Amino acid sequence: MVYNGELKQSRIDYCLLNRNLTFFVQGVYYYDTTISDHCFVEIKIDFEKIERGPGLWILNNTFLNNEEYVSKIKNIIEEEKQSTLFNSEFLIWWDNLKYKIKKFSQVFGKRIQKEKNAEYLLLQNKLKGISERIAQGEVVDIAQYKNLKLNLSVYEEQKCKGAILRSKAFWAIESDKCTKYFLQMEKEKQESHCIKELLNEQNESVTYTEDILDMQYDFYVNCILLLKQMMIL
Structure with missing residues (x-):
């Protein structure tokens, strides 16, 4: 963290892990972020040795604002027609079209995500690099x-929104269902x-729905008429 032109460093953030999972840990990394004055603590865990299913896939609707994506989808539809x-x-035909759109969207999404991750x-x-230069006493711009942190905040906001969307989708599909x-x-x-x-007025039991509704209607009509008479008096 850079504060008032000086580099402030301390190690107070940790990742706690069950001892049985340490075998899967590949590394722990620290990254600068605009969300907090602390660095990100990232732990990479590899569960590739565990068999997994295809998982949940939800279309990223922000692709609909991408001209390239929209153009390719239109071409796929025209070809399938x-x-x-x-x-x-x-x-x-409709099922086949949805399958092809899904496959293309997955490939397109991976490419876009790869480009964003690189940036x-x-x-x-x-x-x-700037933080290290400050730590060495160099004068920096x-x-x-601040401009780099501003640009970084845009990517972090997108990551957070994506995580929120995936969480909502996962909960809607995989959450507990009413039994x-x-x-x-x-x-x-x-x-x-x-x-x-x-x-009723004859002290008789009324159980049919229509008769009950009629009694309720008559009751409130009589109440309103009585109220009007009282107001006139």
Whole structure:
């Protein structure tokens, strides 16, 4: 951290890990960030030895603002419309189209992310270099340092928004689902709030829904008429 033109350093941030997982740790790294006055502590863990499934994939809707992506998707759609399935088996054609769009989106997303990561690391390395020069007592351009931090903050904000979106999508799909037991409880709760029986003027029990609604309607009509009479008096 650079404060008032001086480099401030201390090691107070740690990554705590279960001893059984230390075998998977590849390294621990520290990076400058604009989110906090502390450096990022990054720990890389490799679980490649553990078999994993395909995972959850959600389209990054920011791609829709990318002219290159939109143009390629339009081309894919036009090419697929030439297929004989378009007129004969539309649902099969539709599934095939979605599959091709998904595959292209995944490849496109990886390329874009790779480019962004390269720019992000370049900014971090520049900030690290300036911090080291300050530590050695060199005079640096503080305006350049602040400009680099500003550019870095843009990437960090995008990363945070992406993490929030992925978390929401994961929770919506993979979170706990209501079981039959809880759905039955909710149904019983709603039924308990319903009026199932009323007594009419003859002190007779009324249980049919339409009759109950008619009694309620008559009751409130009479209340309003009585209120009007009282106001006139």
